[in-house]
Amino acid sequence: SNTDRSWIIFVAGLVVLLPVALALAGERRMRMIDGFDLGNSPLEFTRDAVEGRTVLMTTTNGTGAIAAAQGAKEVLVGAYVNFSPVAAVLRAAARRGADLTFICAGHEGQFALEDAACVGRLVRHATRRVAGATLNDAALAAVQLDRKFGDDLWRLFETASHAQALANAGFAADLVACATLDAHQVVPVYQDRQIVRLAAPAEA
Numbered sequence: 001s002n003t004d005r006s007w008i009i010f011v012a013g014l015v016v017l018l019p020v021a022l023a024l025a026g027e028r029r030m031r032m033i034d035g036f037d038l039g040n041s042p043l044e045f046t047r048d049a050v051e052g053r054t055v056l057m058t059t060t061n062g063t064g065a066i067a068a069a070q071g072a073k074e075v076l077v078g079a080y081v082n083f084s085p086v087a088a089v090l091r092a093a094a095r096r097g098a099d100l101t102f103i104c105a106g107h108e109g110q111f112a113l114e115d116a117a118c119v120g121r122l123v124r125h126a127t128r129r130v131a132g133a134t135l136n137d138a139a140l141a142a143v144q145l146d147r148k149f150g151d152d153l154w155r156l157f158e159t160a161s162h163a164q165a166l167a168n169a170g171f172a173a174d175l176v177a178c179a180t181l182d183a184h185q186v187v188p189v190y191q192d193r194q195i196v197r198l199a200a201p202a203e204a
Contacts (some may be wrong), residue, residue, distance in 0.1 A: 019120030023050060026058035029108075030169045035057075040115040042081075042177050054191035061112075066190050069103055075190040077086040080118055080153060081183040083125075089187055094133060100126060102139070113145070155181040 004032070025038035025045075032039030038049060040059050057063060069075045074093075078086035090100060102122065104115035127133040131193030135143070149156040157163040157175045167175060187198045 007189075015069060021053040023053045024057075025055050028060055030171065031061075039169060041174050042045065043173060056120045061107060065103050066195075069101075070193075072101070073098075077188040077190060077195060078118070078122060079178065080121075080181050081178060082186055082188070083118075083121065084182050085185050086189045087122055087125040090122060091128070091130070094130045096128050104141075106161040107165075112162045114156055116142045117145040117149055117156055120144065146193055147183040151181070153181065 023038060024033075024036040025040070025078065026033045026036055027040040030040075038044045038055070040062075045055075066075065076086055076089060078090075094100060100123075102119045104112060104119060106112045106115060119139075123135065123139050123143055124146060127135070151161075157179050163175055164171070188195045189198055
């Protein structure tokens with residue numbers, strides 16, 4: 001298989017070959033990178049494709065946003081598909097008095113409507129009944145976007161230009177998957193330059 005490769009690791013001047021199962025995943029301008037095993041479509045990441053493998057990933061928007069958060073005490077990766085478990089962790093942090101910063105992946109360095117609306121939903125749920133919680137103008141604007149679209153995520157995706165670009169590029173099925181609220185009960189955490197999957201916490 002072209003996902004069975006070796007990592008070359010230098011230890012005390014010695015070259016050690018460590019056999020690991022790797023999958024290269026990534027896209028540029030919505031298209032899979034030549035020579036890679038996977039693109040960025042969530043539908044490609046089946047159990048057969050990734051189970052037991054380390055996935056090395058690069059994307060136009062998302063991986064840069066995650067890397068920009070390096071240095072934070074904790075970095076969670078959230079979306080509509082894992083909204084509730086991520087919101088529960090954020091709400092617990094807010095109740096402890098933690099400062100929360102939300103980073104939108106955007107679209108080629110520009111504002112993305114669906115990202116901001118999702119952040120607005122996270123902000124509302126994370127700060128609900130949290131005494132003394134204050135929001136900056138960007139967070140307030142995101143909350144208003146969430147209130148405008150509410151649970152009608154398909155209408156949001158039909159309105160968003162990035163989502164429409166994906167549909168026009170042949171990825172309409174991806175939008176259906178991404179608009180499915182709470183499809184995955186997991187909390188991905190970025191640490192030590194990798195994303196690890198944690199069990200979803202109990203509702204706070």
